[in-house]
Amino acid sequence: MDYRSLKHQTSTLFLTIFLLLILGCFASPRKSIRSRRPCKEMVFYFHDIIYNGKNFKNATSVIVGSPAWGNHTILANYNHFGNVVVFDDPITLDNNLHSPPVGRAQGLYIYDKKEIFTSWLGFSFVFNSTAHKGSLNFAGADPLMNKTRDISVIGGTGDFFMDRGVATLMTDSFEGEVYFRLRVDIKLYECW
Amino acid sequence: MDYRSLKHQTSTLFLTIFLLLILGCFASPRKSIRSRRPCKEMVFYFHDIIYNGKNFKNATSVIVGSPAWGNHTILANYNHFGNVVVFDDPITLDNNLHSPPVGRAQGLYIYDKKEIFTSWLGFSFVFNSTAHKGSLNFAGADPLMNKTRDISVIGGTGDFFMDRGVATLMTDSFEGEVYFRLRVDIKLYECW
Amino acid sequence: MDYRSLKHQTSTLFLTIFLLLILGCFASPRKSIRSRRPCKEMVFYFHDIIYNGKNFKNATSVIVGSPAWGNHTILANYNHFGNVVVFDDPITLDNNLHSPPVGRAQGLYIYDKKEIFTSWLGFSFVFNSTAHKGSLNFAGADPLMNKTRDISVIGGTGDFFMDRGVATLMTDSFEGEVYFRLRVDIKLYECW
Numbered sequence: 001m002d003y004r005s006l007k008h009q010t011s012t013l014f015l016t017i018f019l020l021l022i023l024g025c026f027a028s029p030r031k032s033i034r035s036r037r038p039c040k041e042m043v044f045y046f047h048d049i050i051y052n053g054k055n056f057k058n059a060t061s062v063i064v065g066s067p068a069w070g071n072h073t074i075l076a077n078y079n080h081f082g083n084v085v086v087f088d089d090p091i092t093l094d095n096n097l098h099s100p101p102v103g104r105a106q107g108l109y110i111y112d113k114k115e116i117f118t119s120w121l122g123f124s125f126v127f128n129s130t131a132h133k134g135s136l137n138f139a140g141a142d143p144l145m146n147k148t149r150d151i152s153v154i155g156g157t158g159d160f161f162m163d164r165g166v167a168t169l170m171t172d173s174f175e176g177e178v179y180f181r182l183r184v185d186i187k188l189y190e191c192w
Numbered sequence: 193m194d195y196r197s198l199k200h201q202t203s204t205l206f207l208t209i210f211l212l213l214i215l216g217c218f219a220s221p222r223k224s225i226r227s228r229r230p231c232k233e234m235v236f237y238f239h240d241i242i243y244n245g246k247n248f249k250n251a252t253s254v255i256v257g258s259p260a261w262g263n264h265t266i267l268a269n270y271n272h273f274g275n276v277v278v279f280d281d282p283i284t285l286d287n288n289l290h291s292p293p294v295g296r297a298q299g300l301y302i303y304d305k306k307e308i309f310t311s312w313l314g315f316s317f318v319f320n321s322t323a324h325k326g327s328l329n330f331a332g333a334d335p336l337m338n339k340t341r342d343i344s345v346i347g348g349t350g351d352f353f354m355d356r357g358v359a360t361l362m363t364d365s366f367e368g369e370v371y372f373r374l375r376v377d378i379k380l381y382e383c384w
Numbered sequence: 385m386d387y388r389s390l391k392h393q394t395s396t397l398f399l400t401i402f403l404l405l406i407l408g409c410f411a412s413p414r415k416s417i418r419s420r421r422p423c424k425e426m427v428f429y430f431h432d433i434i435y436n437g438k439n440f441k442n443a444t445s446v447i448v449g450s451p452a453w454g455n456h457t458i459l460a461n462y463n464h465f466g467n468v469v470v471f472d473d474p475i476t477l478d479n480n481l482h483s484p485p486v487g488r489a490q491g492l493y494i495y496d497k498k499e500i501f502t503s504w505l506g507f508s509f510v511f512n513s514t515a516h517k518g519s520l521n522f523a524g525a526d527p528l529m530n531k532t533r534d535i536s537v538i539g540g541t542g543d544f545f546m547d548r549g550v551a552t553l554m555t556d557s558f559e560g561e562v563y564f565r566l567r568v569d570i571k572l573y574e575c576w
Contacts, residue, residue, distance in 0.1 A: 036353075036384070051459060062459050064449035064466040064494075065256035065276055075243060075254050082256040082278045084300075084449055086466045088497045106496045106525050107504045108468075110256075112298045113280045120299045122314050122506050124525035137523045137536045139329045139346060141298050141316035152329045152347025154523060155536025157550055161420075162573055166349055189354055189384070192420070192573070228545075228576070257448035257468055267435060267446050274448040274470045276492075302448075304490045305472045312491045314506050331521045331538060333490050333508035344521045344539025358541055381546055381576070 038165065039191035044125070045172060046089045046105040047097045048180040055178070061087030065110070079118075080111035091125060095172055095181060103127035109142070118143045121151060127159070134158020136186070142169055153188060164190035230357065231383035236317070237364060238281045238297040239289045240372040247370065253279030257302070271310075272303035283317060287364055287373060295319035301334070310335045313343060319351070326350015328378070334361055345380060356382040422549065423575035428509070429556060430473045430489040431481045432564040439562065445471030449494070463502075464495035475509060479556055479565060487511035493526070502527045505535060511543070518542020520570070526553055537572060548574040 051059035065084030075081040086108050090101035107123020118141070125136045135158060140151025149169045156163040165188035173181040243251035257276030267273040278300050282293035299315020310333070317328045327350060332343025341361045348355040357380035365373040435443035449468030459465040470492050474485035491507020502525070509520045519542060524535025533553045540547040549572035557565040 056459070059459070059498075062466040064468055065278070075248070075251070081280075082254040084256055084276065084278065084468065086449070086468070086494045086496050088465075088502070104497075106502065108494055108496075110278045110300055112278050112300075113296075114251075118280070118298065120314070120316060122504070122523065124504060124523075126525045126527065135525050135534070137525075137538070139314065139316075139331065139523065139538075140349070141318045141327050141329075143318065150327070150349035152349065154329070154331075154346045154538045155548065155550075157524065157534035157536065161550065162548065164347065164354065166347075166353065257470070267440070267443070273472075274446040276448055276468065276470070302470045302492055304470050304492075305488075306443075310472070310490065312506070312508060331506065331508075331523065332541065333510045333519050333521075335510065342519070342541035344541065346521070346523075346538045356539065356546065358539075358545065 036189065038187035038189055040163070040165075040186075040188040042186045044091050044093065044102070044184050044186070045095050046091045046182050046184065048087055048089045048182070050085065050178050050180075052178055060089045061085050075114060078114040079116055081114045083111045085109050085111075087123070091127075095183070097181070102129035102131065107138075116143075117145055132159050134160045136160050136163065138167060140167075144169075144171060153186065156188075160188070162190075162192040163188045228381065230379035230381055232355070232357075232378075232380040234378045236283050236285065236294070236376050236378070237287050238283045238374050238376065240279055240281045240374070242277065242370050242372075244370055252281045253277050267306060270306040271308055273306045275303045277301050277303075279315070283319075287375070289373070294321035294323065299330075308335075309337055324351050326352045328352050328355065330359060332359075336361075336363060345378065348380075352380070354382075354384040355380045420573065422571035422573055424547070424549075424570075424572040426570045428475050428477065428486070428568050428570070429479050430475045430566050430568065432471055432473045432566070434469065434562050434564075436562055444473045445469050459498060462498040463500055465498045467495045469493050469495075471507070475511075479567070481565070486513035486515065491522075500527075501529055516543050518544045520544050520547065522551060524551075528553075528555060537570065540572075544572070546574075546576040547572045 049055065049058050049060045051062040063083050063085050076083055089105040091103045091105055092099040092101055104126050105123055106126055109119045109121045111119050121142050122139050127134055134156060136156045137154050138151055139154050142149050142151065147170065151167050151169060153165040153167055165186060168185040170183040172183040241247065241250050241252045243254040255275050255277050257274065268275055281297040283295045283297055284291040284293055296318050297315055298318055301311045301313045303311050313334050314331050319326055326348060328348045329346050330343055331346050334341050334343060343359050343361060345357040345359055357378060360377040362375040364375040433439065433442050433444045435446040447467050447469050460467055473489040475487045475489055476483040476485055488510050489507055490510055493503045493505045495503050505526050506523050511518055518540060520540045521538050522535055523538050526533050526535060531554065535551050535553060537549040537551055549570060552569040554567040556567040
């Protein structure tokens with residue numbers, strides 16, 4: 001091997017590197033090169049106790065738009081269609097309502113279908129524990145008759161600064177139309 | 193050319209590569225290197241039939257906060273200011289209300305201006321067709337007197353796992369204040 | 385140094401570069417390599433004048449779900465729990481309500497706690513000035529008794545196409561329960 005051959009070999013390699021660099025980093029930087037392995041994983045439970053006129057002390061949520069008893073719309077009799085519910089639910093690490101809360105789930109949900117129970121959620125987890133400070137923000141459809149439902153984690157603050165991901169909701173338990181317990185498996189795929 | 197010159201040349205090239213590598217991949221990784229060419233493009237129509245007290249069977253949406261007839265606020269008489277509408281609208285591939293729906297648009301919109309029709313939307317497309325499973329979540333202002341309005345695609349699940357983008361709304365047709373048909377051009381720029 | 389040694393050295397360097405390339409660009413591309421230096425920073429004020437039955441002309445927002453005076457739920461007497469407010473507030477560059485607005489803050493907030501004033505926000509900044517065209521969309525919890533509160537910038541359109549970030553809210557001034565002025569420090573960390 002002489003200089004020329006070595007130089008040629010070197011040049012070829014450089015070209016390959018540049019090509020890879022350009023293909024890998026510059027072209028379509030937001031496609032297909034992302035890991036589907038979560039960068040953070042957490043499980044929480046939250047507990048929704050809907051105000052029924054008698055449970056003022058314990059209630060954590062209240063129907064504020066078109067409840068059936070408000071006589072606003074006949075549609076509310078159909079799977080609560082049109083009900084708007086505002087909530088401030090305790091978040092716990094296990095499925096016990098009386099466990100020390102690690103934060104509050106705050107926001108609203110609406111029932112948005114005549115034929116079946118289905119809701120849409122916009123809310124935040126506001127953490128206030130030794131383990132987590134900050135908040136995660138969620139939005140998405142919650143077809144609650146399905147065993148699992150995926151919604152989007154659309155942003156975060158504090159410990160969860162700029163994070164994004166997907167949260168899977170499961171109805172862990174319910175009692176009539178007053179108490180709901182949701183299990184949430186949070187998987188963040190974009191961590192800062 | 194002797195060894196030294198070759199070595200020098202090689203080193204210079206390495207330095208250049210490293211510099212490019214650092215500049216292109218590490219510094220300001222979320223700026224200017226992104227393609228504005230969508231990684232997914234789709235067009236859908238959705239059909240909103242507002243409950244008017246008489247169209248129970250066909251209605252896909254209902255005013256649940258401060259309708260004018262609820263006498264809650266005089267402001268509702270001004271371009272529906274304050275109206276909160278919950279909807280579950282069929283999504284079709286063309287502009288025909290009776291085409292087989294590929295999913296449902298579910299969420300809420302509010303009318304939020306006294307002087308002109310303007311709304312704000314928080315909703316999801318929940319797909320359930322052979323072509324698409326999963327959901328896309330949207331949020332944004334909809335100044336509906338404008339020909340086109342851009343809102344954000346803030347997340348997705350299933351086939352649209354973690355996707356982000358921009359959706360352009362156009363009022364394709366309307367009949368009085370009962371039927372609205374919206375054309376949505378969805379462009380996703382961040383695909384996983 | 386002979387050819388072989390040079391070749392060996394070259395190969396080792398190539399290997400190192402490839403390794404760095406793979407580690408830096410391909411593996412976990414959404415973790416830890418991001419700058420926490422904002423790519424855009426802006427400060428705005430917005431002015432919320434709540435309709436109280438007498439201020440029709442100036443009002444920029446209205447309680448549409450379960451106001452205390454609507455007698456829907458006794459809970460509204462407790463820190464407005466359950467109130468849903470729709471707003472269309474002017475945005476200004478300084479803290480003067482009468483400065484020329486650069487856009488409108490449009491959306492909704494809810495009061496979502498019995499024990500203390502706390503709200504949840506879903507809204508957009510719709511810009512319409514020589515400096516900015518387009519919109520920014522926000523969502524998050526607003527524990528308004530805290531001096532500063534962080535919410536998420538979940539997307540943008542126009543000049544703010546696809547942007548994401550964090551916005552810090554501060555109550556700049558208030559008069560009774562009718563006028564609120566919020567200062568918003570917007571920091572975008574993901575710019576396109």
